Amino acid sequence: MEDPAAPGAGSPPANGNGNGGGKGKQAAAKGREVFRSQRRESEGSVDCPTLEFEYGDADGHAAELSELYSYTENLEFTTNRRCFEEDFKTQVQGKEWLELEEDAQKTYVMGLLDRLEVVNRERRLKVARAVLYLAQGTFGECDSEVDVLHWSRYNCFLLYQMGTFSAFLELLHMEIDNSQACSTAVRKPAISIADSTELRVLLSVLYLLVENIRLERETDSCGWRTARETFRTELSFSMHNEEPFALLLFSMVTKFCSGLAPHFPIKKVLLLLWKVVMFTLGRFEHLQALKVQKRAELGLPPLAEDSLQVVKSMRAASPPSYTLDLGESQLAPPPSKLRGRRGSRRQLLTKQDSLDIYNERDLFKTEEPATEEEEESAGDGERTLDGELDLLEQDPLVPPPLSQAPLSAERVAFPKGLPWAPKVRQKDIEHFLELSRNKFIGFTLGQDTDTLVGLPRPIHESVKTLKQHKYISIADVQIKNEEELEKCPMSLIALLKILLAAAPTSKAKTDSINILADVLPEEMPVTVLQSMKLGIDVNRHKEIIVKSISALLLLLLKHFKLNHIYQFEYVSQHLVFANCIPLILKFFNQNILSYITAKNSISVLDYPCCTIQDLPELTTESLEAGDNNQFCWRNLFSCINLLRLLNKLTKWKHSRTMMLVVFKSAPILKRALKVKQAMLQLYVLKLLKIQTKYLGRQWRKSNMKTMSAIYQKVRHRMNDDWAYGNDIDARPWDFQAEECTLRANIEAFNSRRYDRPQDSEFSPVDNCLQSVLGQRLDLPEDFHCSYEIWLEREVFSQPICWEELLQNH
Numbered sequence: 001m002e003d004p005a006a007p008g009a010g011s012p013p014a015n016g017n018g019n020g021g022g023k024g025k026q027a028a029a030k031g032r033e034v035f036r037s038q039r040r041e042s043e044g045s046v047d048c049p050t051l052e053f054e055y056g057d058a059d060g061h062a063a064e065l066s067e068l069y070s071y072t073e074n075l076e077f078t079t080n081r082r083c084f085e086e087d088f089k090t091q092v093q094g095k096e097w098l099e100l101e102e103d104a105q106k107t108y109v110m111g112l113l114d115r116l117e118v119v120n121r122e123r124r125l126k127v128a129r130a131v132l133y134l135a136q137g138t139f140g141e142c143d144s145e146v147d148v149l150h151w152s153r154y155n156c157f158l159l160y161q162m163g164t165f166s167a168f169l170e171l172l173h174m175e176i177d178n179s180q181a182c183s184t185a186v187r188k189p190a191i192s193i194a195d196s197t198e199l200r201v202l203l204s205v206l207y208l209l210v211e212n213i214r215l216e217r218e219t220d221s222c223g224w225r226t227a228r229e230t231f232r233t234e235l236s237f238s239m240h241n242e243e244p245f246a247l248l249l250f251s252m253v254t255k256f257c258s259g260l261a262p263h264f265p266i267k268k269v270l271l272l273l274w275k276v277v278m279f280t281l282g283r284f285e286h287l288q289a290l291k292v293q294k295r296a297e298l299g300l301p302p303l304a305e306d307s308l309q310v311v312k313s314m315r316a317a318s319p320p321s322y323t324l325d326l327g328e329s330q331l332a333p334p335p336s337k338l339r340g341r342r343g344s345r346r347q348l349l350t351k352q353d354s355l356d357i358y359n360e361r362d363l364f365k366t367e368e369p370a371t372e373e374e375e376e377s378a379g380d381g382e383r384t385l386d387g388e389l390d391l392l393e394q395d396p397l398v399p400p401p402l403s404q405a406p407l408s409a410e411r412v413a414f415p416k417g418l419p420w421a422p423k424v425r426q427k428d429i430e431h432f433l434e435l436s437r438n439k440f441i442g443f444t445l446g447q448d449t450d451t452l453v454g455l456p457r458p459i460h461e462s463v464k465t466l467k468q469h470k471y472i473s474i475a476d477v478q479i480k481n482e483e484e485l486e487k488c489p490m491s492l493i494a495l496l497k498i499l500l501a502a503a504p505t506s507k508a509k510t511d512s513i514n515i516l517a518d519v520l521p522e523e524m525p526v527t528v529l530q531s532m533k534l535g536i537d538v539n540r541h542k543e544i545i546v547k548s549i550s551a552l553l554l555l556l557l558k559h560f561k562l563n564h565i566y567q568f569e570y571v572s573q574h575l576v577f578a579n580c581i582p583l584i585l586k587f588f589n590q591n592i593l594s595y596i597t598a599k600n601s602i603s604v605l606d607y608p609c610c611t612i613q614d615l616p617e618l619t620t621e622s623l624e625a626g627d628n629n630q631f632c633w634r635n636l637f638s639c640i641n642l643l644r645l646l647n648k649l650t651k652w653k654h655s656r657t658m659m660l661v662v663f664k665s666a667p668i669l670k671r672a673l674k675v676k677q678a679m680l681q682l683y684v685l686k687l688l689k690i691q692t693k694y695l696g697r698q699w700r701k702s703n704m705k706t707m708s709a710i711y712q713k714v715r716h717r718m719n720d721d722w723a724y725g726n727d728i729d730a731r732p733w734d735f736q737a738e739e740c741t742l743r744a745n746i747e748a749f750n751s752r753r754y755d756r757p758q759d760s761e762f763s764p765v766d767n768c769l770q771s772v773l774g775q776r777l778d779l780p781e782d783f784h785c786s787y788e789i790w791l792e793r794e795v796f797s798q799p800i801c802w803e804e805l806l807q808n809h
Helices: 018-046 061-066 071-091 102-115 121-135 145-161 164-176 179-187 193-214 222-236 245-257 266-281 284-297 307-313 335-339 342-359 372-393 426-440 457-468 474-487 528-563 565-577 580-588 592-596 620-625 633-650 654-662 665-672 678-695 697-702 704-713 735-754 769-773 783-796 802-808
Strands: none
Touching: 061 145, 061 193, 071 102, 071 121, 071 193, 071 528, 102 121, 102 145, 102 164, 121 145, 121 164, 121 193, 145 164, 145 193, 145 222, 164 193, 164 245, 179 193, 193 222, 193 266, 222 266, 245 266, 266 528, 284 528, 307 678, 426 457, 528 565, 528 620, 528 633, 565 580, 565 633, 565 735, 580 633, 580 654, 580 665, 592 633, 633 654, 633 678, 654 665, 654 678, 654 735, 665 678, 678 697, 678 704, 697 704
């Protein structure tokens, strides 16, 4: 549909009458005025100051606790306090909680947990709210936010040591299996926070336990350190005939997405799931230490640098000039079309500002006045992306299965030149020698990189330089080991200690999933002030969900990749088939600078501030003004996580890189460079670098400032011809075959590691029935704990065709 404000949209028709010409002039004048206004806004947005952002595993402790609650839930703080005080007065006379000795506090908590086992649902909820008030820091007895956070942490350790986690986990199972609540929620036309009261209380207590206990401080006592490790173990493994806690939370996500439990408070579930995975598997710093340890075990040289430390030392670059760059939203047109436009080059340059402004609305529009052919092509590109995203509302496209010490920040020193040490893959050296041997000798030696007979002296020096910068990743070693195992399939069984359920294989349509169930009030707002407050709360709620999902996916992929490359590839391929790439591009197809600087928060309503101060009177002016922060930490954190996720999905995958090209991601990513933050810019430039060879000479010529930024900030592969597009990888490719080959390798890995050997020639056959039945099998230590679950899942729930079984025997 044509934009009414676009250049030429209001121009008179060629054969129009006088009235049409007058109207055309008026429309053109109006269009120019709109253009000037939008240009001023755009120029202001481009001039973005450098954002002082420090990337980490999560935000500050207080911010992470605050995001657990929506502003709609603030009234429940008073309810929790009242429930606790009513119960406490019946048990303790003349004292407050903070005045009790530790033994007396433990005695009261034990009695509280006993009263939690009552049959009456309403009484049980009141006791659970009393426990939640303790976990929230008994704010009624505190004078400052620091005191609230201190006592919240103290109480959470005390609650865990008295068995609160196990008690609330049992209650959570009961609420998940509550079929009456699920059926009621499915039938209701509008769901509010009243439908998830019990679940929100239980999940809040569990989240506060995880978030407070996982936080490590030097002043922690030995008892607290021991409790932390015990809690980590309890969350990691199956306990008391139950599945691991993370798997339970994944099942809640699956149930919610399938539409069977629309009342689940999904934000709290996702936040808790993210923190449980971070607590049990380890943070980014722990990942780096594990990576160093694993490289040492495999006999690989130590890492040259810590990537996160290098990024933290980098400075943000100025965004590229948007007034002189041509063709950023389309691939280079063929020479036949370029020849017809050379006469109007100056005219195109003068129109570039205008076109960039209008492309803010639709990043898939071409930047030059398009012919009918090009408009049709651009429309096809838009429809392609929208069509792929429509599939997100349907079933994912999953194909059928086939028959050394870490460097510290002080030790890292960088030269004045490029920030990264260059890397070379073994494949790059082999490719270089193959070309050289074909040129000078006339034949090749396969994967031999040592024999240099017959090659000129400069080639010897080049090979020597390449080998000096050769980098072998853990993934390379794992892939090579798997190839060797394919040649000699001996049984090397890996015992997985943490079972992980992937994303749901089927997803309900978007309009049937209500992610606002735990933020919408029972009664909708009736005043402008209430509507503004709810609008801010809803936007904040969505931002927190994006933050938790992006952090969770990135953390899981990094741990999978370190554990084994094919586990990483398995999850990555499922994400790709579920259209994760176009979804992320759609997310960035907005004004990212506005998203990062959004002010969807009301500081006086944030926990713990709202619990110890009398709330000031809110006005529409104060809500519009927002806070004084330069940017929103969680939104910038989410953007960086999504860019890192997109990099992990596309790195060394030419088929997925072509998806970036087909979906015209270059203009979307380039506009993200307006945000002056070094880490975000680095991952944008990485995504641009891998597709420059496919974008054509005209795009590279028109985006020299972007090319220069890539050269300065992105790591170099010594013989990677990314800037000229002459690499063999840029030639036409059977991309479908690439994914199929990867899929076959993944299936072989899963079959060898996790399936029983079917017809292994190395296994002797025992034909004696008594001998087979008398064999003693070595079972895992936790098998007796999960035996009943295994029996239900693998035996009782599986249909057995007895007639077919008898016929086969």
